[in-house]
Amino acid sequence: MKYLSILSAVLFICFSCQKPTKTFTEAEISIIPKPIQTIIGEGSYSFSKNTTILVEEEAQKPAAKYLSDLFENAVGYALPFSETAENASIILMKDVGIEPEAYHLKVTPEKIIIKANDAAGYFYGVQTIRQLLPSNIEKTANKEQKWVIPSIVINDAPRFSWRGMHMDFSRHFFSIDEVKTFLDYMALYKLNTYHMHLTDDQGWRIEIKKYPLLTEKGAWRIESSHDKTCNELAKTDPSYIIDPQHYHERDGKKMYGGFFTQEQIKEIIVYASERQIEVIPEIDMPGHFKSAIDNYPYLSCTGKPGWGKDFSTPACLGKESSYEFTKNILAEIAVLFPSKYIHIGGDEVNIESWEECPLCQKAIKHNNLKNEHELQSFFNKDIEAFLKTKGKELMGWDEIVEGGLSKDATMMWWRNWAPKMRDIAANNGSDMIITPCFEYYFDAKHEVTPFEKVYKYEPIPEGFTQAQSKHVLGIQANLWSEMIPNFKRLQYQAFPRMLAMAETAWSSKSNKNYEAFQERMGIQYDRLDALGIQYHIPSVTGFKDKVAFLDKAIVTLNPPLKGMDIYYTTDGSVPSKKSNKYTAPLEFTETITLNTIAFRGDIASDTRAASIEKQTYLEPVTITPKKGLIKRWVGVKKFKVVDAIVLPKKASFTSVAAINIENYDVVEQLSMVFKGYFYAEEEGLFEFATKSDDGSLLYIGDQLVVDNGGNHPAIEKNGMVALKKGWHPLTVKFHEATGGGQLTAWYTAPNGEKTILKGNTIAHD
CATH class of the missing domain: 3.20.20.80 (Glycosidases)
Known part of the structure; x- marks a missing residue:
């Protein structure tokens, strides 16, 4: 008896000395799509070879098998099924009060319970567990590591069927x-x-047995126009290789x-x-x-x-x-x-x-x-x-x-x-x-x-x-x-x-x-x-498409995602990890082209270029125009792209209150030219921007400030120009190829806010 008392005391002391399981913070948990309700508890659950799953009905089997297979692929052992709830670590439990596809998940340091009313609900509970597990669960042949998920209660159901x-x-x-x-x-x-x-x-x-020619002949082709385009793009971008x-x-x-x-x-x-x-x-x-x-x-x-x-x-x-x-x-x-x-x-x-x-x-x-x-x-x-x-x-x-x-x-x-x-x-x-x-x-x-x-x-x-x-x-x-x-x-x-x-x-x-x-x-x-997915990362931010300066330009680069390294070139070459690494704001005193890229491991962001342009002030024109309106010329089926637009010798204009495509928003092969003046209320660097579907070009005088050319869905582009106070000639060209277009133009004064080009800032003679 004395021996047993001593043994019990030792076991109690050892148990008391065990470190509590890890408790997760909200910042360590990422579930997409976001559940309706998430409550994080104390501690966590650790998967092991001894983890077993209780399956009581047919609807639970796909979810249970998926989770078991996930571990077999990742760490080499499957999670076995248990015949009794007492021996089970993961319990799939039917709840007739839960809506279709919905689930209730409860994780404690001892057990995991998924309640649902159909096969989909159980399965989505398992997918949430999958996202709670370390990301390496998606890989095969992992070395031994702790497969831990937080103690958590989740109630969840989809918005759309x-x-x-x-x-x-x-x-x-x-x-x-x-x-x-x-x-x-x-x-x-x-x-x-x-x-x-x-x-x-x-x-x-797809094979249709009654009409075999559909696949014997119809499934095969010589080079198509799409193939040709991909092959041309593949010369500089391997992701387009067929x-x-x-x-x-x-x-x-x-x-x-x-x-x-x-x-x-x-x-x-x-x-x-x-x-x-x-x-x-x-x-x-x-x-x-x-x-x-x-x-x-x-x-x-x-x-x-x-x-x-x-x-x-x-x-x-x-x-x-x-x-x-x-x-x-x-x-x-x-x-x-x-x-x-x-x-x-x-x-x-x-x-x-x-x-x-x-x-x-x-x-x-x-x-x-x-x-x-x-x-x-x-x-x-x-x-x-x-x-x-x-x-x-x-x-x-x-x-x-x-x-x-x-x-x-x-x-x-x-x-x-x-x-x-x-x-x-x-x-x-x-x-x-x-x-x-x-x-x-x-x-x-x-x-x-x-x-x-x-x-x-x-x-x-x-x-x-x-x-x-x-x-x-x-x-x-x-x-x-x-x-x-x-x-x-x-x-x-x-x-x-x-x-x-x-x-x-x-x-x-x-x-x-x-x-x-x-x-x-x-x-x-x-x-x-x-998962080995080649995902997209946007380009480096923090600067404009066209940066104008008078004496010097200070350009700050921001990574598109946290923790990314930025590299840049100023010699016209495409940047890589061998290029200049960005560590502090860049200073420029001469006109150059800045090319940038960011890396998350070996996955690169989009490259982005900016024209860093040393300018002198553009002089205003001496004119007293009619404020609040700008002239607009409209042509239909005359040009295929904005860069090709040329005004006819006897162009007929109408006056409009804003630079847009009002009354022409469903016209195909639509071309427009807006001509008038912009008022710079002070001397300084002004930013202009257009958002257009398809292409648009904005000029101050003869200088192209915003190049948003080509045929494309709605994209916003911007640029800068140095202006003296007064009226400056303004031209905007626009083209829509297929109907359903869009056009908006803005300006930002020095130290001002982004404002639509209309009202007393525009005029025509």
């Missing part, structure tokens, strides 16, 4: 392994819908292409389903159908494939064979995909060919239709009725609203310049997915659609009633692959914007905060590194 990502396989193709990798990225950030754009003019990417695995010798020619067999599609669907992701197929019709018409030419109005002014020749909607062909394809698709929806595209249809087709005109008359838009709507409704017989619902881009939309069809709104489509659909009782071109097209350059812009976009339209808002199922970001020729480039375009979109898709509007999100992103970048 549709949280989607899209990939385009037609323009450039991606392998099945790359698809699976991308699905893993989606799972990590609780995205649940994978939209596969499988057919388009440039390639047919993936060589998709080149094959066919019929004695080197051809690009590939497709998924139906067995491969089944494999993708199973893999996605295990990650609670639904796969939505898109089979474009009746437009964007050239890869089908090329091989079955009887489908077109003329019996030949071809192109109209902007888009390819569509299927003829005056021929019964077109309806039969498309339904036969969709019959195979409906059997293959278990998804609720089948997407038929329906966008950018070349209706001019229908206008000239006697059979289409006969169909319009026979069915009492008003025009070609209603003819497409007639086709859509016929396809929709067919899909219903297969237990499916029709989905299409927002053009399907034109000409009439059935209540059961679902629209993807993408055209920022067609906001009324949202109202028409909602008022019609039709559901919609918000996927706007200007915010959620991730193939756009990062400077055009920056990270912050993605995060701050609110998908519920302002002014929508509660009844209308119920028709917004969710949001989706798209990756069109014209300029994405390989998987690394796709990563670069998707990340980190995908995380910003995922938070909007999951977290409530009131629970979002951009500055706090940026803090959490600091830890997430480590996870992206561990």
Whole structure:
């Protein structure tokens, strides 16, 4: 007995001397998307070979297996399943009071409990655990380390039921392994819908057994215009190299292409389903159908494939064979995909060919239709009725609203310049997915659609009633692959914007905060590194695109992310880690070009250049102009880019109150020239800026101050100029290529605030 008493005392002393487990701070925790409620507790939980998982029902198995596999891949041992709660370290527990996809997570130093009411809820609880673990959990063959997560209580549920990502396989193709990798990225950030754009003019990417030529011929092409552009860009940027695995010798020619067999599609669907992701197929019709018409030419109005002014020749909607062909394809698709929806595209249809087709005109008359838009709507409704017989619902881009939309069809709104489509659909009782071109097209350059812009976009339209808002199922970001020729480039375009979109898709509007999100992103970048993702980092900040000075310029450089090292050159060369390292503000006394770059490990930011220009004051003109107005010339379909604009000899001007495109915001190939004067209220360095879609150029006198040229979505550029007090000649040129444009111009006086160019600061003679 004495021996036992001594042993007990020793054990008590040893236990009392054990160090308490680590307690985490809020700054050490990064969960994206942000949960509804997070309460950090004392201590932490440590995973080990002895950690076991209790699974009591089928719905819990995918989540449990995912967590077990995560450890097996990372550290070489799986987490075994337990048969009893007493022996289990991780308990998955059913709670019928929890909403679909929601979960409750409780972590203590002794146990982890995930409560949910469906497979998705358990799975998302596991993904939160995954993000609480050290980022090295994403790597394979890790050396022994502590796998510790904080004691924490989380209550969480998604805002939207549709949280989607899209990939385009037609323009450039991606392998099945790359698809699976991308699905893993989606799972990590609780995205649940994978939209596969499988057919388009440039390639047919899915096996259709009834029509074998679609993949025997339609899946392969010689070099396209997109390929040529990528190859040209690849000469200076290796990220544009076309993936060589998709080149094959066919019929004695080197051809690009590939497709998924139906067995491969089944494999993708199973893999996605295990990650609670639904796969939505898109089979474009009746437009964007050239890869089908090329091989079955009887489908077109003329019996030949071809192109109209902007888009390819569509299927003829005056021929019964077109309806039969498309339904036969969709019959195979409906059997293959278990998804609720089948997407038929329906966008950018070349209706001019229908206008000239006697059979289409006969169909319009026979069915009492008003025009070609209603003819497409007639086709859509016929396809929709067919899909219903297969237990499916029709989905299409927002053009399907034109000409009439059935209540059961679902629209993807993408055209920022067609906001009324949202109202028409909602008022019609039709559901919609918000996927706007200007915010959620991730193939756009990062400077055009920056990270912050993605995060701050609110998908519920302002002014929508509660009844209308119920028709917004969710949001989706798209990756069109014209300029994405390989998987690394796709990563670069998707990340980190995908995380910003995922938070909007999951977290409530009131629970979002951009500055706090940026803090959490600091830890997430480590996870992206561990996953081997080639993500985008913006350029160095702290200076203007054009820095003007009189005696000397002091330029301060700021890293785009915390902890990054900055390098620069002044000899015109591209900076690298071998260039000058930035350590203190730079001083310049002569005109030079400053090139900058920043590095986070081996991942580089965008490069950024600035013109550092020594100037003398521009003299004002002696004039007494008419204040408050500026002259505007307008030309339509005269030029293709802003740099080419030349005023006609007898240009006709009108007077306007501001530099904008009022009354011309949907005109294609629009050119404008604004001429007048700007008033410098004091002597000094003035900054000017334009934000334009597409290009704009701002001149003071003959001097180009803001170069925002080229055709591009809305980008803001700035520049500086030294002005003496008084009136100075002002010219602004603008061009919009495709409609839906934007133009705003500002100035900032010395020590002043950024102000729109209007009112008494502008004038004309």
